[in-house]
Amino acid sequence: MKKKRDREGMVTAALDLGDSESLATILSPDGDVVDSFSMSMNDDGYSLFASKVPKDARIAFEATSMAYPVSRRLTALGYSDITVAHSKELAWIVKSKKKNDRIDSLKIARLHMAHMLPESHLLSRQEQVKRDLLIQRVTLGKEIGKMKLKLIAYLKREDVYLSLPESSDGFSRERREAIRSMRFGDDDGRDLVIRTMMDRLEFLERQCAPLEEKVRTIVKDSEDIRRLMSIKGVDFYLASLASSYIGDVNRFPDDDHLASFLGIVPESWDSANVKRRGHMSKEGPSTARWAFSVMTDTVMRYNPRLKTYYLSVKKRKNSGSLAHVATMRKLVRMVDHMLRYKENWRWEDEASTTKKLANLDREAEAKTMGGD
Numbered sequence: 001m002k003k004k005r006d007r008e009g010m011v012t013a014a015l016d017l018g019d020s021e022s023l024a025t026i027l028s029p030d031g032d033v034v035d036s037f038s039m040s041m042n043d044d045g046y047s048l049f050a051s052k053v054p055k056d057a058r059i060a061f062e063a064t065s066m067a068y069p070v071s072r073r074l075t076a077l078g079y080s081d082i083t084v085a086h087s088k089e090l091a092w093i094v095k096s097k098k099k100n101d102r103i104d105s106l107k108i109a110r111l112h113m114a115h116m117l118p119e120s121h122l123l124s125r126q127e128q129v130k131r132d133l134l135i136q137r138v139t140l141g142k143e144i145g146k147m148k149l150k151l152i153a154y155l156k157r158e159d160v161y162l163s164l165p166e167s168s169d170g171f172s173r174e175r176r177e178a179i180r181s182m183r184f185g186d187d188d189g190r191d192l193v194i195r196t197m198m199d200r201l202e203f204l205e206r207q208c209a210p211l212e213e214k215v216r217t218i219v220k221d222s223e224d225i226r227r228l229m230s231i232k233g234v235d236f237y238l239a240s241l242a243s244s245y246i247g248d249v250n251r252f253p254d255d256d257h258l259a260s261f262l263g264i265v266p267e268s269w270d271s272a273n274v275k276r277r278g279h280m281s282k283e284g285p286s287t288a289r290w291a292f293s294v295m296t297d298t299v300m301r302y303n304p305r306l307k308t309y310y311l312s313v314k315k316r317k318n319s320g321s322l323a324h325v326a327t328m329r330k331l332v333r334m335v336d337h338m339l340r341y342k343e344n345w346r347w348e349d350e351a352s353t354t355k356k357l358a359n360l361d362r363e364a365e366a367k368t369m370g371g372d
Helices: 003-008 043-050 068-078 088-093 101-113 125-157 173-181 187-221 223-228 236-246 255-262 286-300 304-317 318-341 350-371
Strands: 012-016 022-026 032-039 056-062 084-085 266-272 272-278
Touching: 012 101, 022 043, 022 101, 022 255, 032 101, 043 068, 043 125, 043 350, 056 101, 068 084, 084 101, 084 286, 088 272, 125 187, 125 236, 125 286, 173 187, 187 236, 187 350, 236 286, 236 318, 255 286, 255 318, 286 318, 304 318
Parallel strands: 012 056, 056 084
Antiparallel strands: 012 022, 022 032, 266 272
16 A cells, blocks of 8 residues: 555656557646657657656556567666556457547556556566567477478378388387388479478477577576476476466466466356356467466376366366366466475476486586587
């Protein structure tokens, strides 16, 4: 309450951001519009903003693609009370019958002044770089998976897939060599098709190594990541991805809020005594949900308790997809507890954790020495 009282009597400024030009609205402590002006998104525009808006003003703007550069520029100018509004929570602005930049800017300013602006979390530069690296690795992984499926489908269509060597790995070294050595004829275009598909697959695979090496050097000292790696089956890459989206778990009041942020909660329509629940909301970041989905599948292979829970929900709901979401939600609760109370996985295999951490430290150290 003290922080809220301290903010009373302060000027409030809101920006409706654009790529090349933005609209700023300034409110007095009493809520009156003091000024409203357009500013270009360059040095001249920021100088204009600095000349009109006091450094102790409360500033707000929506979380668009411009939010990061604007936040950095304003911070460099000496502004410290900056709030970024959650875009989806402000969807009513878009739906407004009277929509323009000036009205949007004024609405944001008044919401912020009334302490009713739904906030969005901005990453630090280091966390942003780490997130970008991890997302690139996820994207590559998905592209590699699709490329493998396309190649298998092509080999099956041409009736040569069953001639490949037996292997538990669909793309083992022996199988790759067999695919590379296939010949349909001197003038047969299928040889070129297969060679091109294999070249594309191996090109994508080569892009993964430098991304993973860079992530290792960044995350190796993170306590949260090392703690998540105590979950059997969870490696540094999956732990890093989950940790990147969670950030400081204490920014969420409880695990329900964390699950809501991730979008792993059912949609609800409550009226009087009637309560209806729908499918997963999917309101949060899709890559984070993908990470927890993969983590859930992985953990169930090693943890019979979580597998039993999944099977019981599946039997009760008669739905594997609903059971999987419920199990994801349970895992989020467990992860929240681990990070909030700084505890390792309850069913940790200490030998496995020690081995994973040793490999992480060794590979990160090797990369650092190689870079030097």
